[in-house]
Amino acid sequence: MLQKERIIFKKPSKKHAPKGMVILYEDQDIIVVNKESGLLAVSTDKEKDKTAHFILNDYVKKGNVRSKNRVFIVHRLDRDTSGILVFAKSEKVKRYLQDEWATFSKTYFAVVHGQLDDKEGEMISYLAENKVYIVYSVKDSAKGKLAKTGYKVLKESGKYSLLEIQLFTGRKNQIRVHLAEKEHPVLGDKVYGRIDKGIKRLMLHAASLTLFHPLTNEEMTFNTEIPQYFKMLVNYKA
Structure with missing residues (x-):
């Protein structure tokens, strides 16, 4: 303590x-x-x-x-x-x-393009970064750092899907890269996705964090709501 x-x-x-x-x-x-x-x-x-x-x-x-x-x-x-x-x-x-x-638990929400074939799963790869700071997956573990991302579809619309994401490792741009390489980029992602007319922001939100307090070692969880704009895009009412 x-x-x-x-x-x-x-x-x-x-x-x-x-x-x-x-x-x-x-x-x-x-x-x-x-x-x-x-x-x-x-x-x-x-x-x-x-x-x-x-x-x-x-x-x-x-x-x-x-x-x-x-x-x-x-x-x-x-x-x-x-x-x-x-x-x-x-x-x-x-x-x-x-x-x-x-060791801390981290949950995100994201709205992505399209509908995923598997409604729940994991994305695992080794991530590297090039000279212009773009992150990408490599097969050789010696050339990248292990990145593991879990996801679950919460709601789908005709064009978009709302995902709950578990971040098992904390690599740079990990969620954005994994979803883009799965061909379901995060809306509003101008680096790993595409320019989306009418989309007001990057549709990625760090929603929940569970940590152990440095003084008491007490487990503490901090939660935020799904942003209203995310809900609106997929007509999510929960």
Whole structure:
């Protein structure tokens, strides 16, 4: 255990809430947020300020520029993927969460093109990345990293399918690559799929995360709803 007592923080008012995300949970060790699509998780060469990491760093300083409070990056989501992000409040907590990350349960929702022949299954391959940062599957295990993705069809329409996805490994762009290679790319995926006229965003959402708290080792599950826009595209009413 890293500390003696876990202190749960109150959710901030709308006025003081960090823009582009909703705080699902916060204590002295971690912050769990629901990030909007379109917000970078971390900074890039082109964008430093409009990121979840920068905004949360400013939030934990509570307006005090001299404050030493800060958040640490545990994992990432693509800019256009919405959903659950976890940040640590110390280097020690960051290391713990990253060391244990593979043991945590992660669920996503996605809307994809077409209807899958198998309504439930797994996609397994070895993923590699080329010089222009495009990820793809290879057969040689020595040339890629093992990636395993489970899926289940929740609802189908004439053109699209809503999937619940279990992420068994956490490789870069894993879900998007596996679904594209299965010829059912995620809607709105301009890199691994195609440009979809009228689709407002990448239809991928990190919906649920189960982890063990770094202080108490308590199992904690954070859930979010299927985005309304996802439901609308397949007429999902559950």
